[in-house]
Amino acid sequence: MKQIKNIIVMLIFSMLLGNQISYAQQKTKETxxxxxxxxxxxxQKKDKAAKEVKKEIQLERKELSKDSKSEIxxxxxxxxxxxxxESEQIQKKIEALKKNNKxxxxxxxxxxxxxxxxxxxxxxxxxxxxxxxxxxGNAYGKNKGELKGxxxxxxxxxxxxxKISVSQDQLEKRKEVVVSARQRIDNAKKRLEIAKAEGEMTxxxxxxxxxxxxxxxxxxxxxxxxxxxxxxxxxxxxxxLEKVYENKQ
Amino acid sequence: MVLFLSxxxxxxxxxxxxxxxxxxxxxxxxxxEISTEVEKESKELEEALKELDSI
Numbered sequence: 001m002k003q004i005k006n007i008i009v010m011l012i013f014s015m016l017l018g019n020q021i022s023y024a025q026q027k028t029k030e031t032x033x034x035x036x037x038x039x040x041x042x043x044q045k046k047d048k049a050a051k052e053v054k055k056e057i058q059l060e061r062k063e064l065s066k067d068s069k070s071e072i073x074x075x076x077x078x079x080x081x082x083x084x085x086e087s088e089q090i091q092k093k094i095e096a097l098k099k100n101n102k103x104x105x106x107x108x109x110x111x112x113x114x115x116x117x118x119x120x121x122x123x124x125x126x127x128x129x130x131x132x133x134x135x136x137g138n139a140y141g142k143n144k145g146e147l148k149g150x151x152x153x154x155x156x157x158x159x160x161x162x163k164i165s166v167s168q169d170q171l172e173k174r175k176e177v178v179v180s181a182r183q184r185i186d187n188a189k190k191r192l193e194i195a196k197a198e199g200e201m202t203x204x205x206x207x208x209x210x211x212x213x214x215x216x217x218x219x220x221x222x223x224x225x226x227x228x229x230x231x232x233x234x235x236x237x238x239x240x241l242e243k244v245y246e247n248k249q
Numbered sequence: 250m251v252l253f254l255s256x257x258x259x260x261x262x263x264x265x266x267x268x269x270x271x272x273x274x275x276x277x278x279x280x281x282e283i284s285t286e287v288e289k290e291s292k293e294l295e296e297a298l299k300e301l302d303s304i
Contacts (some may be wrong), residue, residue: 216301226286
């Protein structure tokens with residue numbers, strides 16, 4: 001009888017202990033998930049701010065380059081009809097314009113650096129936390145700072161998602177590069193046609209320049225195809241990541 | 250019993266996490282490869298375009 005009593009007491013005790021353990025585990029999981037969410041929000045804010053700054057700087061650059069390029073084009077056209085003395089002066093003007101362009105670009109770069117430093121200062125405490133988290137390597141199950149198991153997996157999935165979105169942003173920027181590259185190739189073709197019509201170049205020179213144009217066209221086509229494929233791959237990977245934890249819920 | 254169940258759940262969760270991490274790492278590797286390829290081809294295009302400026 002006494003033994004049965006002891007067994008019952010032991011059982012009740014172990015059940016209470018088990019409940020306590022599972023409750024404590026749940027609590028820590030919740031707090032960890034909260035921390036992950038907060039981190040994500042701060043990172044998103046930082047990314048948004050950085051994107052805005054980049055856009056502004058890109059717009060400034062485009063405007064600058066458009067203005068200076070059109071001026072240089074005008075001057076080059078003038079050069080064709082000018083006397084040797086005038087053409088020297090025009091050449092000097094073109095060089096001065098190019099110098100100005102470079103200086104302004106450097107200024108923009110410096111501004112960008114300043115902006116980055118400011119942003120980094122704003123988010124420093126979080127970065128320190130991130131570094132601490134990363135210091136524990138990539139072992140499965142129980143790494144990434146204090147994160148363990150499922151919480152760790154979800155945080156890794158979030159990181160991968162962010163990498164994909166960064167990569168997609170880069171692809172979008174490359175599409176702009178493709179458009180401007182096509183424009184440059186068209187301009188080069190036009191210039192070559194004009195030069196041919198005016199009989200300024202020998203047949204060898206013309207064919208060498210045609211080869212250059214063809215090569216650029218091939219590279220452009222190659223990049224366009226890669227961009228298309230890459231976009232498809234990134235979308236597929238995004239779907240994969242969504243499913244990684246969807247299946248296990 | 251409770252301890253046994255808790256241990257079993259932890260092991261199961263660990264195995265699931267391992268599988269998930271493997272998938273995530275595969276995705277990350279592919280994303281990095283994509284970025285590298287696009288970067289390389291962009292550079293090649295830029296070089297080809299620079300040669301056109303002399304025309």
